[in-house]
Amino acid sequence: MNVFRISTIPVLSIFMMTMFSCRPEVADVIYTNAVIHTMDDDAPVAEALAVKGDRFIYVGSNEGVKAFAGNNTDFVDLGGLSVIPGLTESHMHFESLGRNILLAPLNVYWLPVDDMLTRISEAVEKAKTGQWIVARGYNDAIWDVTPHRHMLDQVSPDHPVVLRRYCGHVHFVNSKALELSGLTAGTEDPEAGMIIRDDNGEPTGVLVSAAGALVTAHIPPPPELSDEEELEALRLGSDALLKSGITTVHDLTASDLEEVDRRRRACEKGYLKVRLMDAVYEHTALEMGAPLIGLYDNRYTVRWVKEFADGSLGGRGAALLEPYTDMPGEHGALREIARDEEAYAERVASLLNIGFALRVHCIGDKANRITLNAFDRAMDIAGLTPEEARLVIEHAQILHPDDIERFSNGRVVASMQPVHITEDMIFAEDRIGPDRTEAGAYAWRSLLDTGSIIAAGSDYFVSPYNPFYGLHAAVTRQNRENMPPGGWHPAQRVTREEALRAYTRGPAYLEFSEEIKGSIKAGKLADFVVIDKDYFAIPEEDIHTIEVVRTVIGGESVYEKQPRGDQNDE
Secondary structure (H helix, E strand, O other): OOOOOOOOHHHHHHHHHHHHHOOOOOOOEEEOOOOOEOOOOOOOEEOOEEEEOOEEEEEEEOOHHHHOOOOEEEEEEOOOOOOEEEEEEEOOHHHHHHHHHHOOOOOOOOOOHHHHHHHHHHHEEEEEEOOOOEEEEEEEHOOOOOOOHHHHHHOOOOOOOOEEOOOOOEEEOOHHHHHHHHHOOOOOOOOOOOEEEEEOOEEEEEEEHHHHHHOOOOOOOHHHHHHHHHHHHHHHHHHHHHHOOOEEEEEEEEEOOOHHHHHHHHHHHOOOOOOOEEEEHHHHHHHOOOOOOOHHHOOEEEEEEEOOOOOOOOOOOOOOOEEEEEEEEOOOOHHHHHOHHHHHHHHHHHHOOOOOOEEEEOOOOOOOOOHHHHHHHHHHHHHOOOOOOOOOOOOOEEHHHHHHHHHHHHOEEEOOOOOOHHHOOOOHHHHHHHHHHHHHHHHHHHHHHOOOOOOOOOOOOOOOHHHHHHHHHHHHOOOOOOOOOOOOOOOOOOOOOHHHHHHOOHHHHOOOOOOOOOOOOOOOOOEEEHHHHHHHHOHHHHHHHHHHEEEEEEEEEEEOOOOOOHHHOO
């Protein structure tokens, strides 16, 4: 007779394995006593979380988190402070941030005209003979005079002066700069550009979009930074973003292979703590042949190509279906890629076929419509669904009402910059009139009501990168003086949750990262921000005053605000 025997040792082993497999993981760090806004629809608020490695392993109650404590677990009592997911800056020019910190270039950002001229005069006094005076940031919309080269001639008759408008799409130059560039009344407007002229046909010194290159091409190149200085600039930029609660940044400058290599080395050296998502030139993407995704523990990704379909609204370079209200007959200018829709679509499709998505600068309703058409056609050519392609329009500032629905349900992601309305409301209605402004300008509410996905950013260095400025603008449609009362076109305001989603879950979707980022949830990357005020509880007019107390990326505390008495004077 066969006897079936079961050893007691294996049974005990199975029992012990089962028992221990039911025990929670032991956390590296536990955070308690917080008001945690998770952005997780199933559990929107919590009071404690546990982190192991680079992931959340528990999000819930102070009592429940105790099960994840071990002998070596660190505990952080947040003392009732608020926590939100790590914030994503969905559109900025990251390389400029660190370089500006390192080099401190001449800055005329939004200065009154007299103050700007004084600053230029001071630069002239320090300049060497023949040296070009170059600066960025002027905004003629706040002046009570029309820009003309003679204004600059008064303070700099012998030094060429080139100022770039804060939007980046207009240049204002003096007579010396025109002379050295050979630009005269007989110079024809370039494609996608415009030389503003006076009543006699003479250049005023204002050069829109591509016309700026007629002068900037003659500026002597600045001294090159050493490789180590370039790496240091990346580190400085990363550290600055961490202080603002930004844990992921989308750099829309467009890198080449040399810059991609430099950023990889910066990651290897530990200089880049922020998660960097990079865009490259089209030719660079074709040279690469495939994107780079999730390198260095999800610190570095290259999967986008950046293009321009038009210029800016303030500089009247945005391509419009109907003429500018304050410049009848002028429609703005399309950039090269947007002049042939079928060729545009084929270029997009060819990039999709090697894993790259396009992110296209579109301000005017004409540029937006042409790009939407090209995107639709490109997805058909490539045989991809919108969810597989995740194409992006950058800015989407002026939309024809008929095109708003075309963003619905993530068909095309709208990457928008809420803080822009605090600047553009000064001149937007002058440019396109009240009817077009009301119907489709900065139409966040209208887009969200169709189920569209918005990813928010700042477009630094066009605008400040502080994300709480953007959250405030999205919720209030006001500037940081809380003007105008009730908000500018308040029907387009969004809720606090919708605004925060645009800095968290919206960008995560855009990145194909929604399974690991965008909310505070067990299993996702442990990226979160501790703030000094409860974003959901304070008066909405105070949102822009929120300050970051701690920033955590992948479980690592990468920034902690020092008590005021311990801070270095800078």
